Amino acid sequence: MRQQGLVVQDVLADAEIAVTGTGPAVTYLLQCLAMLGTATRHGRLHLRVTDRKATHDDLAGQFLLRPEDLDEPLGAALVRRVGDIDPAVNISVDHAVPPGVLTVAVPAAGEPSGNADIWGRVGASTVEIGPGPVPAAGEPAPANALTPALACVCGGLLAQAVLNRLGALITGPAVLSGWIEERLWLRHPGIGRDARATRLEAPVLSGVLAAPDFRILHDGEPVETRITTVVDDDNVVVSLPRRPAPAGTATTVRPIRRIGAPVRPLTWTPFAASGAAVPDRMPASRVVMCGAGALGGWAGAVLAATPADGLDLCVVDMDGEVERHNLNRQVLYTGADIGRPKAHRAVERLAEINPSAELRGIQTVIDVHSRDQLLGDEVMLGDDPAVAAQRARIDELGAALRAADAVLSCPDNQRTRWVLNHLTERLGIPLVNGAVDGFVGRVHVCDPGDSGRCLVCWLGRAVARDPKRQSCTDTTGPAPVPSIVTSAAIVGGVQAATLIAELTGNAAAVARFHAFDGAEGDLTGYRAAGRDAAECPAHLFLDTTAEEPR
Amino acid sequence: MTTVNFRNALTDSYQQVEVQPGQTVQQAVEASGLIAAGNRFSVRDKDGQVVDNRDATEFAGRTLSVGLQGDDVVGG
Known part of the structure; x- marks a missing residue:
């Protein structure tokens, strides 16, 4: 899990x-x-x-x-x-x-x-x-x-x-994996850095970790574990001492829990200003949704469930298949979907929610190399069947983007967000971006028609060079990434709400930035600064080659 | 006199702040009153890099963006 x-x-x-x-x-x-x-x-x-x-x-x-x-x-x-x-x-x-x-x-x-x-x-x-x-x-x-x-x-x-x-809620060291042989992944701020600082080959965990209440127990008794691998500054692998384990013995972790807290009163709205008029139904809308995982699952399903005069939704996902570890937060899939192509399974489920919607699923990576092809500025050449298949996917997605009213951005990496931002700025349509990490989430509403900040204004040009995928798939990063359904539902819901606010003609009243902090029970929207005309969109177009991934 | 321009990304307020040698960027923002005392914040340069603990005088004449901590959220 x-x-x-x-x-x-x-x-x-x-x-x-x-x-x-x-x-x-x-x-x-x-x-x-x-x-x-x-x-x-x-x-x-x-x-x-x-x-x-x-x-x-x-x-x-x-x-x-x-x-x-x-x-x-x-x-x-x-x-x-x-x-x-x-x-x-x-x-x-x-x-x-x-x-x-x-x-x-x-x-x-x-x-x-x-x-x-x-x-x-x-x-x-x-x-x-x-x-x-x-x-x-x-x-x-x-x-x-x-x-x-x-x-x-x-x-x-x-x-x-x-x-x-x-x-x-767990506070203190987070256990990222079950026991793998005698090893366990642990995440805690600075734990890897502190382990390296000891200059010992395998320092004792309790000597490095300033969290005495965190215990690893063997048959109910504290057991001495050692840090045998430093993954990075904040992630390590700890190992149990090698010893024969009689049948029936058990090793357990006693985490540190955050004290239960009463709910804080909270009022949230997608708007930062009064005067928004919300119709009963969403007007006929064409949306491209990139990422059909945690955020895209919730945002897409809500969009499909929204009363509308017509919905044309193109779903793009780079992952090949639905995997078991998706299921704790990705609402479009069940155990029966494991192994099935993700974008296409998402479309099938969305069609069940809204049989009258026009839905398409495209499995492809959106990267900087496909940017100009998606805009129709370049054509992919080659006779190889694989190239032809990819060209067909890019052509289909490019057509959907050029016809779209808005883009929902729900990928698991910044470089894809940067490409989507570039595309929506060029096309002059809103980009509603979501991101989530544990109990923290962000939503940016970047509407060039409303002079809102673009994603590069928000996150800086460095996002173009950040290929790191923050994915639940163990193979894409140094350690498994913890993720949970509450953050996905809230941030995906905020994305859907702000997108609908945009599509119903309320851009001037929309709160363009939303910050979620689940541990503190907080969700706040801000109108936020408008774009600086001296910088944006110059930072997108004048120095494009410098922004290419290195 | 060395000054740095701080722009609050959430409120659009903008302030030119005189900075002192040895003062970090975060200290300069706190001293300016741009952010209410006790609020957690983070400062980024135009490239998006967090520069909270850098020497403020390194950014003389430049504009830095003041926003919430944790804006480097990536997952989807």
Whole structure:
């Protein structure tokens, strides 16, 4: 599980949580809780929903419930769909919940508010979460084009609040792998640098790590482990002493947990200024989405679930196949998809969510070498069948880009972001960029038509030369990268919300930069500085050769 | 007099700050009052490199961008 460096899984597996209400965020919250592995051991999810059948309104703007759930008992349908995500989740419809259970309320308009430890509500253009008691609702906000994206953000924030409240977050050294033979990957700021500074071949872990509460235990007793490999400044491999292990002995890690914290009241909106008018439906829109992993999965699914007069979505992904370690946060895929081509499987799932959307999947790398071909400025030559196939993919993607209203940027590396930024600046269309790392996330809305900063204004020219992939795939970096569904749902939801705000004619009011800090329970949007006309877009075009990857 | 231009990426405020030898970039921003005391921030040069702990006088006459820490988030 790629989240094991971020949360204590046992705490989640044994958690007792009640979810009450049928507001728009309920399905997103349940998806996040299920993908986190909540209530998969001794715990239970108690679902307290009104005793009624699922309606068209329940099925709209979400992608947990399926069309065949219409007119089925709502509670039973939700239980069944959570089981589809992970059959190990203990979930049931329980109107009487044992005392002491952590209660999360997502009341719909008109539903009783009651008491809860954490509540979340979706308004016309806002998301609110806070600690109980649940405040009385004002005028009910009719669903509009932003409702699915706001519900996604709300569900993710509520699941993050559950993690924080349970005290499930790991602080201190993060274990990035299970035991591989006698070895274990560890990440901690400066641990590799400090290990090197000892000048010892294999320093004892406890002598390097200034975190005495972090323990590695063998049969319940602390065991002396040594740092045998320094991966980089912040990552090492530790090894157990070689000794015969009798059958039945166990080596375990006792991580340091962050103390459980009550949820902080939070209000978030994609807008930084008043005056935005959000229509009921998104106008007919053509979008190219690059990256169909964690962020792209959530953003793309929300976009497909958004009421629209037409959606043309081109999905691009460089990965060949869906892999098992994708499944803890990439919402478009299940275990049945492992080994299948990712971009095409994403399109199949998006078509289930929105059968009327025009969808295409393209598996290709977007790199600096294809930039001019994508703009139609260069033509790839060659008779080799592999070259011809790649030329066809680039031609298809180039046509989609040149016809697009906007680009959703969800890749796992900065160089691809730089290329996408170059393309959207040349084409004069908005780029909505997302990035995530553990419990930290960023969204940049770069709209040349709104004089917003481009991605190079934000991140500097160095991104053009940064090929590092921050991927869950072990083979693409020095160490496995921890990642979790809450950050993916929140940042992907923010991307979708800001994109929809752009596409509905509200660019002048959009908050162009959003920062998420899950450990602190914070999500803040800023209008941010406009572009400096003296620099942008000069930094893109005047010195292009200097920006080429070295 | 050596000055550096600091631009707050979040608010668009802009300030020309006199810097002293031996003063780091971060110290120069803190002394300028551009960022409210207690707020965590990071300073980048035009290339996107974090220059928080560099000597501020190295950037005489140049513009640096002040923003949130952790903007080098990469994953997707």
